[in-house]
Amino acid sequence: MIQVVREQKGSISVYKLSGNISEDTHFDDVMGPSNPEMEINCKGILRINSMGVKTWIKYFQTCQKSGTKLNFSECSTAIVEQINLISNFTCGGTVESIYLPFSCLSCKTELSGLFKTEDLKKMKMSLPTLKCTKCSGKAEFDDIPEDYLAFLGK
Ligand SMILES: [Zn+2]
Numbered sequence: 001m002i003q004v005v006r007e008q009k010g011s012i013s014v015y016k017l018s019g020n021i022s023e024d025t026h027f028d029d030v031m032g033p034s035n036p037e038m039e040i041n042c043k044g045i046l047r048i049n050s051m052g053v054k055t056w057i058k059y060f061q062t063c064q065k066s067g068t069k070l071n072f073s074e075c076s077t078a079i080v081e082q083i084n085l086i087s088n089f090t091c092g093g094t095v096e097s098i099y100l101p102f103s104c105l106s107c108k109t110e111l112s113g114l115f116k117t118e119d120l121k122k123m124k125m126s127l128p129t130l131k132c133t134k135c136s137g138k139a140e141f142d143d144i145p146e147d148y149l150a151f152l153g154k
Helices: 027-031 050-065 077-085 117-122
Strands: 002-009 012-021 037-046 068-075 097-104 110-116 136-143
Touching: 002 027, 002 037, 012 050, 027 050, 037 050, 037 077, 050 068, 077 097, 097 117, 110 117
Parallel strands: 012 037, 037 068
Antiparallel strands: 002 012, 097 110, 097 136
């Protein structure tokens, strides 16, 4: 099941998506017709399966064809995975910001950090550490930068 909360930010229609995306997700119904400028907030997307990817691409390709400006923001790790795997996942849209998984070196707490893709490009794979919310220790990026950020170089 997927939930969509829609709000208007000036000329941009913002859609906050949360839940799981599968063959049961009917984007036409939950999103409605495309708008000239759409921001898709992907923070709450937990999982997307292969059938979900197909329905996703079908919907956003239709938006792309109608000339919609697509911008994907706060992409969850599940979405970043797909952006890296599937070359046309964003259907010509831009990726504004993504979540990165971090893990505390002392207490192993898992954290996520939100980064703008623009800033990540400037960092050139050398990622900062975060402060652990539990023990204030040092949390390091918990994946392989060259894999997780592969889409930045495309
Ligand atoms: Zn910690």
